[in-house]
Amino acid sequence: MHTAPPPVDSPSAAQDAGAVGGADGYSVDPFADPLAQPHMAEREAEPSADRDSAGAAFPPAAAAPDIQHPLHPLHPLQPQAAAHGGPPQPSAQAPLPLPHDALAAAQGRGAREREAAEAEGEALSVRFNQDFSCFACGTRSGFRVFCCDPLWETIRREFDGRSVGMVEMLFRCNFLAIVGGGPNPCYPPNKAMIWDDNQSRCIGELTFRSEVRGVRLRRDRIVVVLEHKVYVYNFADLKLLHQVETLSNPRGLCEVSQSAGSFVMACPGKHRQQIRVELFDQRRTNFIAAHDSEPACIALTLDGQRLATASSKGTLIRVFNTADGLKLHELRRGVERADIYSLVFSPKAPFLVAASDRGTVHVFSVGHSQPQGQGQEDGGGGGGGKGGGSSGAVSALSSFGLMKGVLPKYFSDERSLAFYRIGVHTRMLAAFGAEANTVIVVGSGGAFYKLQFDPHAGGEMRLLEAANFLATEDEQI
Incomplete structure (x- = not known):
């Protein structure tokens, strides 16, 4: 399936972490039931400058679908149709005798x-999902998802020659985060886009004044890493929950725990040798030299x-x-x-x-x-x-x-x-x-x-x- 994203627009300077809206210019609920809201675009988004930093213009979350619904399909017995119309064939990956x-x-x-x-699209980035069963890569023409064992391409989305710099999966579900990058970015690199692969479209976005260096996903949180800040959003309604200042972080270093019972985040601190550990459930911060x-x-x-x-x-x-x-x-x-x-x-x-x-x-x-x-x-x-x-x-x-x-x-x-x-x-x-x-x-x-x-x-x-x-x-x- 070839899905062309909207034209690249200029970065918004309204605020560092505020703008939340649909990819087509509407304010949408990323977890509302598409059967209950067939158009997914009922009201126009207000300008990002008029929104508060928590994304107040975003409507409350409706009954959320099961976000663990697998990317369809993610199994070698049910391959995704390739761009040329036919099903992808198994790669002939016979073990080789010598390294x-x-x-x-x-x-x-x-x-x-x-x-x-x-x-065709060399990988601009590669990243495993949270349980290492799959990996996703951004390419010069879109993004691709592979199962690890056996190795099998399961998802390929192409954006008319426009490139994806980062792709972050959420286990094996239909929601991914993508960031434009490379020679011809499909979205501005200062935006983190929430992609619903069931609809083959972006259903939400987070806009910043500087480039996005990384995105991390949990089932209940979205974490966006900038060079000097880390922002934590609620996944259900994209409400800003936390923001953390860091030392210069061009690599986008940040990791989050995945257990449902606790939320731990690690990122650089404000000193050169320091790691900051946020224990959100305990409302405590540790700094490790x-x-x-x-x-x-x-x-x-x-x-x-x-x-x-x-x-x-x-x-x-x-x-x-x-x-x-x-x-x-x-x-x-x-x-x-x-x-x-x-x-x-x-x-x-x-x-x-x-x-x-x-x-x-x-x-x-x-x-x-x-x-x-x-x-x-x-x-x-x-x-x-x-x-x-x-x-x-x-x-x-x-x-x-x-x-x-x-x-x-x-x-x-x-x-x-x-x-x-x-x-x-x-x-x-x-x-x-x-x-x-x-x-x-x-x-x-x-x-x-x-x-x-x-x-x-x-x-x-x-x-x-x-x-x-x-x-x-x-x-x-």
Whole structure:
């Protein structure tokens, strides 16, 4: 289905976090029953300058439909019709015997094929959904959604050659948040649009005076990240609930918990080395001095009880208790500086996976923990070899608590349980697969890897599958 968004309008300077309205210029209820309101556009929106910062002009929420209704379809047995009219075919993703061959096949297309792929829409962004069962990518012509296991394109929305810079899913439901970006943005980059895939249209928008750096979704909240502020909205009526000031945050760092019983949010604080943890249900804020340099990546467990952080140096990853800020683990990725692109906790087991620009993926065990003192600067000491990881679950020396005060700090850092060398310094994200002890790695260039690790012996992970999810059918591996 080809759905063209409305023309790009100029950014509104009326207010930083105020404007809420329908994508077609009307004020709509994003969760009103479309059968009860067939036009979804009963009254005109007032100018954004006339609205208060909580979006008061937005009508009260009507009886909300089940927002967990799955994106239709999100199953390989029920494929979405492709843009050319026929159903998409399964990608021939046979496991490849050698990592080198897999890498060459997944990323080593020639210049002509690469240019053709860019014309169709290389990924401008890639992000997993909250349970890592799917991932969405913004492209130069729209956005696409894929199931992870098995790898399958399930949704493709194209906007007449206009690009989507960010896509945020809400588990597997029909609501997504999209932000324009790239060479020809479909919406202004200062707007966060709420997209209903059942209607194939945007049903609400949040307009700001500066570019949107990130969007995070919960079943009850929408969180929009700007460079110096984070705004929290109620999902049912888009009412502004909270706003938090941060240090300059060009990466859009922010994570939220997903448990229904609590709402925890982590974002940069107002100081360079600081992480701010908002415990909204307890009406309490904790500030954690995570590193001696600015944070580069953060992660929360689904229940929000643990926080993982990596600094701009990328040599150490630290895990904290969000309730009191105590450090539970200090994990060593390596000795060389690296840009950590993603940190993800396993939702089912005590593991943490990290991916960096060094071309490596590391899995750490974070099960047993004891509160530790605050560590030193991230760069000291040696590491686990160039771009690699230790084959043991945890450094043997780190298990001898009595030795920590005698040996250099480097020897007490916990090493990775398992690792995998992709070998290309490109932007990669990693998450845990649906099968036990598996890791899914995706890259903005289209690379897809499914890896398996031994939770007891550790060592180098085994490649199970490699593919290019952006390749056309005749380019598939």
